[in-house]
Amino acid sequence: MDVTKKNLLILHLTVFVWGFTGVLGKLISIDAVPMVWYRVLIAAATLFAWFLITKKNIKITKKQFIQFFLTGGIVAIHWIFFFHAIKVSTVSVTLVCLSSFTLFTAILEPLIKKQPIQLGDILIGLLIILGIYMIFKFEGQYTLGIIFGLLAAVASSLFSTINSTLVQKSEPSIISFYELVGALFWITLYRLYDGTLLHTAFNLSTKNWFYLILLGTLCTSIAYVAGVAVMRTLSAFRVALITNLEPVYGIVLAFVFFQSKEQMTGGFYIGATIILASIFLYPIYKKRKNQL
Secondary structure (H helix, E strand, C coil): CCHHHHHHHHHHHHHHHHHHHHHHHHHCCCCHHHHHHHHHHHHHHHHHHHHHHHCCCCCCCHHHHHHHHHHHHHHHHHHHHHHHHHHHCCHHHHHHHHCCHHHHHHHHHHHHHCCCCCHHHHHHHHHHHHHHHHHHHHCHHHHHHHHHHHHHHHHHHHHHHHHHHHCCCCCHHHHHHHHHHHHHHHHHHHHHHHCHHHHHCCCCCHHHHHHHHHHHHHHHHHHHHHHHHHHCCCCHHHHHHHHCCHHHHHHHHHHHHHHHHHCCCHHHHHHHHHHHHHHHHHHHHHHHHHHC
C-alpha cells in the first residue's frame, strides 16, 4: 500500500472515531459539564505524555499562551453544548445540527478576517438553513437539542476560525494541548463554583470510566495526532470531503447502538440530506472558486 492510500485509510478511521464520540456521549451516564471535564483532563494528560515520550519542546510565548488559553474556553463551551444536545435529544439530531458549522464559518470567518462574504457561501448557507427548518418542523420534540446542537456549531465555527489564524504560527498539537489545558481550567472554575467538583470528582462507575478513557484518549488525543499527521500529506480538498463524513459515520453508529431510539421521521432525513449534501458541495465549490 502506497503512502497516499495508507494516509487516506488512517484519515477515514480517524473520522470514523470522531463519529463515535456522539455514541460515547450517549453511553456515558453523567451530565455534559463533568463529562467534558473528564474528557479534557484525560486528553491533556495523554497529549502531555506523548510530548514527554517524543521529547517535544512545548514552550510558547506569553501572548500565545493567553490566546490558546482563552480559545480553550470556547472549545469547552462547544463540547458542553454538543454533549448536552445529545443528552436532551438524539445523537443523529445533534450531529446533523453540528454539521451546520459550515454555515456559521461562512459568516464568521469573513467577519473575523475582514473579508467579503461570497455569494456561493450565502447560497450554501441558505440550503443549510432550509435543512435546519425541515428538522425543526418534523422533530419538534427535540427543539432543545436542536438549539444546543446549533449553539455547539456556532462555538465550533468560532474556535475553528480562530485556530486557522493561530496555526499559521504554531504547531497544531501545541495549540491543541494548551487549548485543552485552558478548557480544563475554565470548566474546573465552573465546577468549583457550582460545588459539583468537590462532591463528585472521580466517583464514577467502572463503565463510565471505561467510556471516558475511550473518549479522552482514542476519540480525542490519539485521533487528533493521527489526523494531523496524515493531513500534512493529503490535499485540503480531500481532507475536507472525508472530514464531512463524520456525521454520516456518527448517525450510522448511533443507529447500530441505539436502533429504534435513533429512528427519525421522513422529514428529518430530508432535512439531514439537504444539510449533508450542502457540506459536501462546499469544498467542491471552494476548490473550483480558487482555481478561477
